[in-house]
Amino acid sequence: MSLEKEHKINSLLRGWPQNAVYLTSWLVANGYSDQLLSRYKKSNWITPINNGAFVKSGDTPTIEGAVFALQSQGKFGVHPGGKSALNLLGKAHYLEFSRQQFTLFGNENERIPSWLKNYNWDMEINYYSTSFLPVDLGLTDIEVNGFSIKVSGAARAIMECLYLAPKKQELKECYELMEGLNNLRPNQVQQLLEACTSVKVKRLFLYLANKCHHPWLEFVNVGNIDMGKGKRQIVVDGVYDPKYKITIPKNLVDE
Template sequence: MSADISSKLNRLLSTQPSGIVLCSSWLVENGYSLDLQQRYKKSQWFESIGAGALIRYGDHVDYLGGLHAMQTQLDLSVHPGGKTALGLQGKAHYLEFSAKHAQLFGAQGEHVPLWFKKRDWSVDVKCTLSNFLPAEIGLTEITHKQFTVKVSDPARAIMECLYLAPKSQSLLEAYELMEGLNNLRPASVQKLLEVCNSVKVKRLFLYMADKANHAWMQYLDLSRVNLGTGKRAIVASGVYIAKYQITVPKELESME
């Protein structure tokens, strides 16, 4: 291997942490041609995990290492959301948090690369693409291994839970999660409520926060939040909550 090729390899190994995916297109943009990538693979510095994706040879890369690549190299908004995001931030420890499932959210119209979708990450990864919240707000960074990943902050994460409810997320469990969120920042909640375009999510969020008697509720200006008009039945048969014009399960309303 020539000195120049070796120098570029050393630079790549020293600037990029282990545990992540390296996207072939990003490598090309940064001066690592497809031919050079092939040489690195032949020399067993890197190995392919699918079309357009490499990892260090023998490296253990989990789905968060794949997400890091999508966020930092492909500029996608895909991120852990809902209960997964709460679990990664220690906000779901009192519930059964299964490491076998990962719920991701991304913007509608984004294309998750095939290498990510086809890869066996040893967890059941589900990705919901929606514009019910803008892609750029309500995110925070967590450190995982030697790199960082953007995930939904607790306020956005609980809204994502409610977006999935009741079909893919239990409303009772969502309320248990909401009960633990007694230190949300009112300014962050206010902004999310103002830009959220799902009436169901906003009404459920306020109903549950109200029911949990969270102190931060008193600092919200609901006159700036569009809660839509008319009644909304979250479930077919249940209890009607006049204040928020929603019908919720009897078991939820009766929870202490």
């Protein structure tokens, strides 16, 4: 191997964060040809993840490492959201969370690549492409193993939980998650609620925040939020709340 090629692979491996994924398309665009990548693979420097991505040999790719690749190299809007985001932010420590499931959200009509979908992550990956909130609103950066990824901030994450409720997310658990969010920033909550297009999410969010007696709710101007018209039956055989005009589970009312 020439000194130039040796420097090239050494430079790549030195800058490769632990357990992070690199997209084949990004590597090729940055001067690593398919032929060169094939040579690196044969030399056991890099290991393919199905077709379309690589991990540094000896590392175990993580779902956060996959998100890093999508966000920083593929310019995807995919991000950890819902309960997974709250867990990464340390906002769900009082509840038991397993790594058996991981929730990702993305932009409307945005698909996750087949290499991510087909890889065995030793957990179920649940992906939802939606437009009920603007693409970049309410996200925050976190550090994982030496690289940075964008995840839903706490306010957006609980709204994503409510978006999935009640079919894919229990409302009682949403209430338990909301209980821990006593220091949300009212201005960000205001922005998210005004931008949110789901009447169900907005009404449930305000209902739960009110039920938790969160002090920040006093600084949210509900008059500027479009709450929609008419009643919303969130669950069958529930209890009707006249303030927010929603039918909610009996076990939530009794809390």
